Amino acid sequence: MNRIRIAWRLITRRKWTVFLLAVEIILSSVVLLGMAGRLIFIKDAIQITETFQGEDAYYFTPRSYYSPDFEVESYISPRLREKYEKSEIHTVEYEKKDGAFLNAMVYDDFLIDHVEIAMEAGVWFTEYEGEAVPAVVIGGGCGAGEYIELKNGQSCLVIGVISRDTYVAAFEQSASSGMASLENLVASNVGYDIIVPCAGSRYGSIRGGLAEERQPSEIFVIKDKGAARALQEELLQYGDISSIDEMKQNYAADNRDFGITNGIIALVFLVLTMVGIGGLNGIQSLKNAKIYAVLYILGLSRRKCMILEAINTFTVIGVSFLVFLLVDDKIAPLITPVRSGKIYGWMYGGIVLYFALIYLLTSFSSIRTAARCDVIELYRKEKE
Amino acid sequence: MSLKLLHVYKRFGIDGTSNFQEALKDVSLEIEKGEMLAIKGRSGAGKSTLLHIIGLLDTVDEGSYDFDGMAVEGLDNGEAARLRNTKIGFVLQDFGLIEDDTVLYNVCLPLMFGSTPYKKIKQIAADKLDQVGIGSLAGKKAAVLSGGEKQRVAIARALVNGPDYILADEPTGALDTDNADKIINIMQELHREGKTIVIVTHDDAVANACGRVICMEDGRIP
Numbered sequence: 283m284n285r286i287r288i289a290w291r292l293i294t295r296r297k298w299t300v301f302l303l304a305v306e307i308i309l310s311s312v313v314l315l316g317m318a319g320r321l322i323f324i325k326d327a328i329q330i331t332e333t334f335q336g337e338d339a340y341y342f343t344p345r346s347y348y349s350p351d352f353e354v355e356s357y358i359s360p361r362l363r364e365k366y367e368k369s370e371i372h373t374v375e376y377e378k379k380d381g382a383f384l385n386a387m388v389y390d391d392f393l394i395d396h397v398e399i400a401m402e403a404g405v406w407f408t409e410y411e412g413e414a415v416p417a418v419v420i421g422g423g424c425g426a427g428e429y430i431e432l433k434n435g436q437s438c439l440v441i442g443v444i445s446r447d448t449y450v451a452a453f454e455q456s457a458s459s460g461m462a463s464l465e466n467l468v469a470s471n472v473g474y475d476i477i478v479p480c481a482g483s484r485y486g487s488i489r490g491g492l493a494e495e496r497q498p499s500e501i502f503v504i505k506d507k508g509a510a511r512a513l514q515e516e517l518l519q520y521g522d523i524s525s526i527d528e529m530k531q532n533y534a535a536d537n538r539d540f541g542i543t544n545g546i547i548a549l550v551f552l553v554l555t556m557v558g559i560g561g562l563n564g565i566q567s568l569k570n571a572k573i574y575a576v577l578y579i580l581g582l583s584r585r586k587c588m589i590l591e592a593i594n595t596f597t598v599i600g601v602s603f604l605v606f607l608l609v610d611d612k613i614a615p616l617i618t619p620v621r622s623g624k625i626y627g628w629m630y631g632g633i634v635l636y637f638a639l640i641y642l643l644t645s646f647s648s649i650r651t652a653a654r655c656d657v658i659e660l661y662r663k664e665k666e
Numbered sequence: 667m668s669l670k671l672l673h674v675y676k677r678f679g680i681d682g683t684s685n686f687q688e689a690l691k692d693v694s695l696e697i698e699k700g701e702m703l704a705i706k707g708r709s710g711a712g713k714s715t716l717l718h719i720i721g722l723l724d725t726v727d728e729g730s731y732d733f734d735g736m737a738v739e740g741l742d743n744g745e746a747a748r749l750r751n752t753k754i755g756f757v758l759q760d761f762g763l764i765e766d767d768t769v770l771y772n773v774c775l776p777l778m779f780g781s782t783p784y785k786k787i788k789q790i791a792a793d794k795l796d797q798v799g800i801g802s803l804a805g806k807k808a809a810v811l812s813g814g815e816k817q818r819v820a821i822a823r824a825l826v827n828g829p830d831y832i833l834a835d836e837p838t839g840a841l842d843t844d845n846a847d848k849i850i851n852i853m854q855e856l857h858r859e860g861k862t863i864v865i866v867t868h869d870d871a872v873a874n875a876c877g878r879v880i881c882m883e884d885g886r887i888p
Binding site for chain 1: 721723743744746747748749750751752754756758762763764766767771775776777778779780781782784787823827
């Protein structure tokens with residue numbers, strides 16, 4: 283207890299340096315967490331580029347002035363109608379047996395067969411071979427193997443779980459002719475609870491949804507390559523269209539640039555925090571060196587001096603990090619306007635370890651320096 | 667109980683070379699319990715090095731050192747630190763105080779390495795401050811004290827653990843004559859109480875106040 287009191291004195295007697303260190307740790311944590319999240323997102327996003335591999339597919343969005351019920355195929359020339367396959371997403375609300383509502387994204391078989399989604403647990407529909415109607419849960423609530431009972435007497439079996447921030451095909455954004463990226467057809471943190479197959483799907487389906495809507499965009503897959511140009515021209519009369527291949531290329535290019543830019547920024551920032559925090563802590567440690575010299579003369583062993591410095595260090599890091607956890611949500615938007623990406627628990631641990639490493643290296647190096655020279659000479663130098 | 671050094675050598679490396687300088691050469695010295703000893707000599711004669719070895723702040727390169735019957739060569743760092751803390755009180759020329767802490771906290775420090783309750787530590791420290799005549803300064807920051815007051819704080823701190831040995835390195839070096847006299851008087855009083863006192867000094871007045879004086883020259887006691 284007395285030693286903690288000494289460590290606390292060491293902290294409070296340099297309170298402005300400690301305050302600056304704490305602020306630097308908090309700001310650095312916010313930025314580093316955001317960057318780590320974005321870099322992880324880029325890594326995960328590469329998986330989406332595998333979507334619709336080998337298909338001559340187009341992402342189409344009708345012009346906004348058309349009604350939600352607009353069916354472009356009604357306007358396509360009869361000669362082209364047999365030459366494509368269409369994929370769309372519907373959203374449906376179901377009422378569960380317990381009275382709660384379930385918002386579902388309904389995928390057709392084409393989409394189920396082509397999208398690549400990272401599972402957190404269980405399997406995707408294509409790997410399911412059971413008899414029950416399958417469902418994939420978004421963001422937990424139910425585990426794989428559990429049944430969801432609906433009020434209309436039907437039920438579905440949860441075969442897989444994906445995390446809330448996983449990217450799924452959503453078809454929410456416009457195709458933005460030629461300029462779209464795969465990011466336009468996927469979304470994370472969607473406001474839906476499950477993904478289920480559509481009516482007539484070979485995987486089985488649930489009937490009796492309460493409110494059904496169609497997502498604004500859809501995908502056309504050309505079966506006859508010779509008809510591609512003609513179909514594109516007709517679709518362009520009614521909306522924006524982008525080739526999935528182009529979208530993948532745009533997406534890959536965006537991600538590459540995004541990754542390089544963020545990687546460089548992250549690296550520069552890591553070096554800056556290392557120099558900033560290490561330097562500031564190094565100055566504080568050098569100032570404390572005289573005190574350690576005095577404590578050594580008074581009978582504290584060097585090992586105990588190091589323990590004292592460790593208590594000192596971890597108190598500053600610990601308190602700063604707790605403050606960071608409290609204020610992160612409030613100040614993160616001010617520093618990193620878009621915190622896109624995935625934030626995992628281990629990232630927080632990684633950041634704490636990173637700071638602890640900088641602190642320990644700078645603090646202990648100054649004590650080691652003190653240990654190597656004549657402590658009274660060191661004391662005298664500090665005095666001067 | 668005594669301190670015995672036999673044929674002690676201490677060498678320091680010379681910066682930037684592989685050569686060594688001998689700070690102590692074949693030094694043998696015995697300090698009896700209750701003795702008040704002055705070590706005199708010019709700068710660089712090895713007085714402070716000898717005091718550091720006596721005070722277990724440094725180790726010998728050759729020879730032997732017997733501290734109250736214990737061979738110092740056999741002590742690990744922790745044991746040496748414990749002996750420094752419980753058996754030795756240091757008084758330094760530059761006082762060795764933590765300037766921006768209070769006088770009382772400075773005096774409490776040596777006791778805070780152990781498990782004595784802080785309340786009791788503060789009581790003991792306050793008593794020691796009274797003993798050296800500066801009890802009223804307990805709550806002041808060390809930085810605002812005069813040189814003489816600081817040195818008395820340093821002496822109170824040296825006494826707080828009830829050590830057998832007081833080692834003082836130029837205790838009057840930074841003080842005027844009046845304050846130097848006061849410090850010498852306090853040292854003599856401690857000597858009368860039975861403490862063993864070793865003082866490194868340039869000052870003849872301080873040396874003359876001691877029962878025995880040894881002069882060092884070029885790392886040796888002639």
